[in-house]
Amino acid sequence: MAHFAELDSDNVVQQVIVVSDKNTSDSDGNESEAVGVAYCKCLYGSDTIWKQCSYTMKSRGIYPSAGSLFNSEMDIFHLPSPYPSWVLQSDARWEAPISLPELTEEQEAQNEANTHRWEYVWNESGQSWDLTDQLA
Numbered sequence: 001m002a003h004f005a006e007l008d009s010d011n012v013v014q015q016v017i018v019v020s021d022k023n024t025s026d027s028d029g030n031e032s033e034a035v036g037v038a039y040c041k042c043l044y045g046s047d048t049i050w051k052q053c054s055y056t057m058k059s060r061g062i063y064p065s066a067g068s069l070f071n072s073e074m075d076i077f078h079l080p081s082p083y084p085s086w087v088l089q090s091d092a093r094w095e096a097p098i099s100l101p102e103l104t105e106e107q108e109a110q111n112e113a114n115t116h117r118w119e120y121v122w123n124e125s126g127q128s129w130d131l132t133d134q135l136a
């Protein structure tokens with residue numbers, strides 16, 4: 001079984017479908033994205049856009065769902081950017097412009113004791129990680 005994502009003209013995933021091996025195999029019995037795309041176009045219309053995706057995420061980034069995006073330059077599916085300043089990595093993860101700080105041992109202990117819920121939250125306007133107590 002193969003999976004194919006339908007894209008709109010802005011490369012936003014509309015749906016993901018499963019296509020049987022017999023509808024994705026070339027004349028030699030090898031899986032072919034082109035054969036699968038042609039089959040999807042027969043089902044949904046010649047003007048539709050399809051890309052093969054991987055349920056196991058072994059290729060093309062994440063397994064997409066409706067609303068995911070396809071980056072044609074990187075040839076990967078990914079989620080929308082959480083913040084404008086974050087950069088898309090080749091493994092389909094978004095990375096902040098600065099690294100996430102680690103909590104101190106004391107803060108970790110307070111979290112484990114449920115007296116606090118310390119975590120860092122991205123501050124886009126300040127381009128920084130802000131420490132917050134989610135129990136406060």
